[in-house]
Amino acid sequence: MELRHLRYFCVVAEELNLTRAAERLHMAQPPLTRQIKQLEAELGTQLFRRSSRGLTLTPTGQFFHEHALQVLEKVDTTVAATRRMARSKRELFGIGFVPSLFYGQLPLLVRGLRQKDNVELTLVELTTVQQIQALKAGRIDIGFGRLLIDDPEVEQEVLFEEPMVAALPVGHPLEGSQPSMAELAEYPLILFPATPRPSLADIVLGMFRRRGLKVHIAQEANEMQTALGLVASDLGITLVPEQVRRLQRDGISYVYLAEKHITTPIICSRRRGEAVSDTMRAANEILAVLVENRRSGKYP
Incomplete structure (x- = not known):
């Protein structure tokens, strides 16, 4: 499989029409059709459904399209960076x-x-x-x-171990204290990142599970900033590394934990x-x- 196969496939997936895709690629339609069929044969799966109304992506075609775009983006980024490096020495x-x-x-x-x-x-x-x-x-x-x-x-x-702190909404009952993990487990938890895993989310869950504590996950967020926004909205609490305290945000109060050895x-x-x-x-x-x-x- 070559990069050109990925590029051909992505153009066809965008156009869902071989004639228009061939025009965009400045090539004849028959060679493009052969390239797509060769790609499907190499992958061992059908990427497109063909009907009188045109082409549609199969589920495996949709999956391949998403990842092919990521590969091409990485290649383009690398090429551009390499060219900048060559120009600048x-x-x-x-x-x-x-x-x-x-x-x-x-x-x-x-x-x-x-x-x-x-x-x-x-x-x-x-x-x-x-x-x-x-x-x-x-x-x-x-x-x-x-x-x-x-x-x-x-x-x-x-490099070193960093203490974890609890991010609470301002006015929370635990504000100003040094709560234990058992006390934190009594409140809804905002977890991040939701994906991809494993991540800090699994580290935090492990901190509770090792102590035999069950938590209620109120919501999962992909971004830390989103998680803190949910905390500020009083939807729950979250655990963050100590460095995050430097992020001053309205509606958020950071407190250290009673168990000093809880680190990441x-x-x-x-x-x-x-x-x-x-x-x-x-x-x-x-x-x-x-x-x-x-x-x-x-x-x-």
Whole structure:
């Protein structure tokens, strides 16, 4: 299978008409028809239903279309970034991160690397699972997440453990206290991210389950900002990493937990066995300073 097959398929999926698709692709219809049939034969499934009224995508065709678009988008992004790097003679360095880390020391790492004249940074918001995939595909060079994932091609380092805090609506009965997990379990829980999983949502659920506590999930949100908005609307409470306290938001009150050992790790992921570039060496040096500052209490 080649990229052109994906491009041909996506155009046909958009047009649902081989004649119009062939015109868009500046090719004759018979060769396009053959390419689509070859693709279906290679996949071992029918991607289109054919009738006198035209084409429609089958369920497997819809699935393939969604993922083919993602592949092509990644390819186009990579090509564009490579061309920018070639024009500027700068090294491309990709950083993947989960959103909650951007309220702590991660911006300081980015700022430090941006001072290097020969580096072009790309920042990509990804879950830890997505970071592992992106590292193996070469889309990023380093990732920062919260899950330990066993993969022979990726090495992970726990930088430090970060306390969890409860985000409550202003005026909540637990505001101003240091509640236990058992007390928090009495209130509806806003969980995030809803997808993809596993994620911070599973870490939070595990904190309750290990203590034999059942929780009522009032709602799931894909974005942390949405989850906090739901908390501010008094629909429930949520647990967030300590760094998120820096996000001052109306209607939200943050409280520390009675159990001080309830934490979530900050994990750095890199490709295993790869030669250390100058930029990676600089990133590691900046990270070492930031981690030491965190452990010594310089940064909350």
